[in-house]
Amino acid sequence: xxxxxxxxxxxxxxxxxxxxxxxxxxxxxxxxxxxxxxxxxxxxxxxxxxxxxxxxxxxxxxxxxxxxxxxxxxxxxxxxxxxxxxxxxxxxxxxxxxxxxxxxxxxxxxxxx
Amino acid sequence: xxxxxxxxxxxxxxxxxxxxxxxxxxxxxxxxxxxxxxxxxxxxxxxxxxxxxxxxxxxxxxxxxxxxxxxxxxxxxxxxxxxxxxxxxxxxxxxxxxxxxxxxxxxxx
Numbered sequence: 187x188x189x190x191x192x193x194x195x196x197x198x199x200x201x202x203x204x205x206x207x208x209x210x211x212x213x214x215x216x217x218x219x220x221x222x223x224x225x226x227x228x229x230x231x232x233x234x235x236x237x238x239x240x241x242x243x244x245x246x247x248x249x250x251x252x253x254x255x256x257x258x259x260x261x262x263x264x265x266x267x268x269x270x271x272x273x274x275x276x277x278x279x280x281x282x283x284x285x286x287x288x289x290x291x292x293x294x295x296x297x298x299x
Numbered sequence: 300x301x302x303x304x305x306x307x308x309x310x311x312x313x314x315x316x317x318x319x320x321x322x323x324x325x326x327x328x329x330x331x332x333x334x335x336x337x338x339x340x341x342x343x344x345x346x347x348x349x350x351x352x353x354x355x356x357x358x359x360x361x362x363x364x365x366x367x368x369x370x371x372x373x374x375x376x377x378x379x380x381x382x383x384x385x386x387x388x389x390x391x392x393x394x395x396x397x398x399x400x401x402x403x404x405x406x407x408x
Contacts, residue, residue: 218395218396220396228401229389229399229400229401229402230342230389230399231399232396232397232398235395235396273341275341275342285347285354285355286330286332286344286347286354286355286397287344287396287397288344289334289341289342289343289344291341292341292342
C-alpha cells in the first residue's frame with residue numbers, strides 16, 4: 187500500500203515559470219512533511235519541510251502549501267531555473283522525531299531555458 | 300567532509316553471496332535508517348533504528364539484517380544475494396528530517 191502519492195510523474199516547464207508538484211497521503215498520524223530533491227548520481231537532499239500547524243512554508247523560491255482537511259500538500263517552485271532540473275520527492279512521517287519518512291514515487295522536473 | 304559515510308561506494312557481487320554495507324554517521328543523531336532505491340521502487344524504506352534498537356522493519360525478507368555495533372553505526376548485511384537486490388542502498392540519520400549518505404551502488408550478477 188502506497189502511503190504517499192505523488193504527481194505528476196514528470197513535469198516540464200520553461201525557465202521563469204512556476205513548477206507545481208503535488209502529493210497526498212492517507213495516514214492521519216503523519217505530521218511532518220519534507221521535500222527532497224535528487225540530482226542524477228547523487229543522494230536525496232532535504233529542500234524544505236512543513237508541519238500541519240502551518241498551511242504554508244516559504245524558503246526563497248520554494249513554497250509548500252498544505253491542506254490538512256484534504257490530506258494534500260504541494261511544492262511550488264517559482265521562477266524555475268534550468269539548475270532546478272532534478273527529481274523531487276515528497277515524504278511524510280509520523281509524530282516523533284525518529285520516525286522514518288515514507289516517500290512518494292518522485293516527480294522528474296525538467297526546466298527548459 | 301561527508302558526515303554520513305557509506306562504504307563501499309560501488310559493489311559488485313555474484314548471486315548467492317553475502318555482503319555487508321557499512322554506514323557511520325558523525326552528526327550525533329540517535330536515529331538511523333536504511334533506504335533502497337531502484338528503477339522499480341524509488342526510495343523504499345527498509346529499517347529504522349533509534350539508540351541502537353530496531354524501531355521499524357518494512358523489509359519482508361530476512362536476508363536483510365541491520366547490525367548496530369555502536370550508536371553511530373548501522374551496517375546492513377545481505378545474504379543469499381539475488382539479481383533483484385541490485386539497487387542503490389542509502390543510509391540516513393536524523394533528529395527530524397533524514398539526511399542521506401552518498402549511497403552504496405550494488406550490482407548482483
